[in-house]
Amino acid sequence: MPNPPRVLVLNGPNLNLLGLREPELYGSTTLADVESLCRDVAARHGLDVDFRQSNHEGELIDAVQEARTGAAAVVVNAAGYTHTSVALRDALATVDAPVVEVHITNIHQREPYRHRSYVAEVADAMICGAGVHGYALALTHVAHLLEKNAA
Template sequence: MPETATSPETLPILLLNGPNLNTLGVRQPEVYGSHTLADVVELAERTAAELGFGLRAAQTNHEGEMIDWIHEARGQISGIVINPAGWTHTSVALADALVVPEVPIMEVHISNVHKREAFRHHSYVSPIAAGIIVGYGIRGYEFAIRRLAELVG
């Protein structure tokens, strides 16, 4: 997982993006917009830095890999901003892993999942999240980082 330097007094924020988010800007731009994953990471890094935090960002299409990253982050991060993508609606294992680091979790979705298919209305992550941001495009990541900074600050 990529590392970003952080100040000694503040642990970094972990930004995780789930399956298919590597295709942002290409896949269904009418739903997800034209911004790329690189745009998301750049916005998140800029916002975190403004607030005095480093950022560790990673994306995977492999659920076990994400779970391993979450386990490894215990004691090394201030909080997690996560867009679990399709795993939101299917993964009890991911929800179970998210409690391991014992830090605040912010759940982000680029689209308004509540205006989409019924199966997208349920989240296994939401019950453990400190906050949920949906439907604000990639700005939702910025909002999530700002809220996370308030919670841990």
């Protein structure tokens, strides 16, 4: 039996502080909880998850470059790098697989500098404002895209 398609779920800076940082915005769910959610949802769709978090832009870019040959799709919450990193955007543009951008909060209802997403320019979809459930929605959408592309 072949290995299930692997999805890189990539989390940017400060997401390691979920559950502690600004709970009024991000809730009490931890990054470990998000990882568990992602693994459960992925398994239901016959997918495998490579779940990573880094506070370092270069590590995120390295992970995206690895995904070019090792992942069927990328789900990315670039966090603060969403609004600042052309380099991460450029790395994502090289991925020849579905890319789904996720944000726990609705970035369009936040500070004006958060309204611009460099990632959105290269993502197939964006899910924002659904809380951590957005990750489940993103993985479900990835499964849909992979099925559609296989047909």
